[in-house]
Amino acid sequence: MTLIEKNPTNTTFIDKNSSPSKLPPDLQDVIEQIARNHIFTINKWEFDPVKCDEIIFYVHDIRNESSIEDLQGKQIGNYTLKIIHDTEFETTRSEVNAYLNELGNNPDYQINSISMNTDRINDPPENHAELWVYKSTPENKKLDNTVIKGWKILVYPVSSPPYTTKTPKANSSGESS
Secondary structure: OOOEEOOOOOOOOOOOOOOHHHOOHHHHHHHHHHHHHOOOEEEEEEEOOOOOOEEEEEEEOOOOHHHHHHHOOOEEOOEEEEEEEOHHHHHHHHHHHHHHHHHHOOOOOOEEEEEEEEEOOOOOOEEEEEEEEOOOOHHHHHHOOOEEOOEEEEEEEOOOOOOOOOOOOEOOOOOEO
């Protein structure tokens, strides 16, 4: 089963309006407060196509279910909040992580560690997985900058401390210099 998509600009599950800076001003403060409290992570948002005064937030990594219940249907200015648990995002992230971990079992990839992140600074936000490798190989070079189910794969070498074979010389008082 191959999960690699050849189109690195694929943004299948990211709406163009998902940047918090594009939220109506009266919602920006509330969303920033929610983000600071780490109740959940917003994957994307959109205006409800039927109810124009309703804003739908697709969230993942929910850390407090009761806070979701408190926010569900809350009126903020002229808008009503609707929170949807984005299980599709969590499932996709889990599948990509499992695939990369499977590659980690192959010594041809030289994978040291895997980190999966969502960069919310970019507009639209970008999901990327960082593969830290012991050394560059044709296999991991080929994987660099590919996209797997909407996740851009970035390959980085692990930097190792400089290796020295010299030992410090002792001065006349017996201390190392």
